[in-house]
Amino acid sequence: MNAIAIKHNGEIIDLQTAKELGFEGEQILLDNSEESLNVLRHSTAHLMAQAIKSLYSDAKFFVGPNVKEGFYYDFKTSHEIGEADLKEIEKEMLSIAKKKYPIEKYEITMDEAKEKFKDDHLKLFVMQRIPSDTVSIYKQGDFEDLCRGPHLPNVGLIRYFKLTKIAGAYLGGDSNNEMLTRIYGIAFADKEALKAYLDMMAEAEKRDHRKLGAEMKMFTFREEVGAGFPIWLPAGGRLRARLESLLFKAHRKRSYEPVRGPEMLRSDLWKTSGHYQNYGENMYFTNIDEIEFGVKPMNCVGHIKIYEDELHSYRDLPIKYFEYGVVHRHEMTGALHGLFRVREFTQDDAHIFCRADQIEEQIIEVVD
Missing domain, CATH: 3.30.980.10 (Threonyl-trna Synthetase; Chain A, domain 2)
Structure with missing residues (x-):
């Protein structure tokens, strides 16, 4: 079997380039290897x-x-x-x-x-x-x-x-x-x-979950609603409620407190957090009374505002919040794929506020 390319200094070089530059190297044969x-x-x-x-x-x-x-x-x-x-x-x-x-x-x-x-x-x-x-x-x-x-x-x-x-x-x-x-x-x-x-x-x-979802009448997508926005049907709604109930108990068992942040926050907050500059192209914005608001793509900022609502002693830490937060992210049309890539979804999200000397034990608890 003749070579189709060579490997030269760790790089795949085709025979055309190898001849042009006078390179030699390990032969790559036509097979199902990654290089080939x-x-x-x-x-x-x-x-x-x-x-x-x-x-x-x-x-x-x-x-x-x-x-x-x-x-x-x-x-x-x-x-x-x-x-x-x-x-x-x-x-x-x-x-x-x-x-x-x-x-x-x-x-x-x-x-x-x-x-x-x-x-x-x-x-x-x-x-x-x-x-x-x-x-x-x-x-x-x-x-x-x-x-x-x-x-x-x-x-x-x-x-x-x-x-x-x-x-x-x-x-x-x-x-x-x-x-x-x-x-x-x-x-x-x-x-x-x-x-x-x-x-x-x-x-x-x-x-395929899209096929099963339709057959089991769990969820649907409608063109007039918009691409990437799933509609949960009764069977899907019951399944979601069951999952959320199980997760709620799991969070509470680990001392997480349930919270809820708003769906929109003023853009000033997203600028302070850095989301506006670094993630703004994936967010949706609107104006209310000449003030710009950003629809949340994640729950971080809302949870920080909840933490700031009262003073905390270092003795109170760690403080752990969780939320089933509805978030919106602008995905490209070509990237949308069933429930895997959507523009609106519910995120099982949590944030831990702790001291530096508590970080290790908190990470171990999360991984465990």
Whole structure:
């Protein structure tokens, strides 16, 4: 089995770069090791982009990195693309892979790149984030893209992959920018590994909390209410009440006092706490009588105000508060996922006010 890349000084280097720089190192073979999949999946992302460009000629591409569960590519096209189109893209990917195009690398100056891609606003946006005076481009057949690599020697090595889902993503992750299309995928070195992964995903889907929640009539989401705002149905409400009862007893057993802070606090407090400066983009704000208020994303500030309500002796410490606080956080639309990522949720939250010499025992108690 031939190498697809090397490991040089702890870094994965593709064969194109190794030849260019005269590097030598430990060979990375095409298998399901982490290093090998890193290279394979990155090249599969480029193969997917090439297929998309072949099917939708006006497509322009942003970035296509590896992620924990495979890879994705963000792109823009005037065509509407949905889940049903993924099969057609996969088919085109296989067709291109059979041509075994070599994956070539070349470098140009930043000025040359800006001229080359002057009509591609997504490429120009990418280049704003590159500090170097030169950029590398990887080319396979008639497709090429800005990229740091690493990549396979040729596209013919890509055989076992699956496009898993399609979503929307803001350009650069900024909700003030345009929405792009994002397609996710997975790739492995052999058919057995791909099948095992897809079987595992199929089993997980059967146990998906969104599916079970709907079947058991626990909770629902309604478009007219807003994305990320769950509605708890009677069965879900009863379950929540039961859980809260169990947790209430557990907290009281450990000497936590139940408290309740307001849903909104003046923005001055969020500025003092640092939330305004460091977390403000994830908060919701409103004005009442020309005074700005922030809807709480967490309960810290409210609990501090409760503690400040009266003087405490060091002998009173530790003082422990807990609250089932309803909090709101502005999550990106593309990040929302059932009850795992929402914009409104109830947080089982607690704060401990203690002396420095009590910190260790309090941490041990919490962990225990």
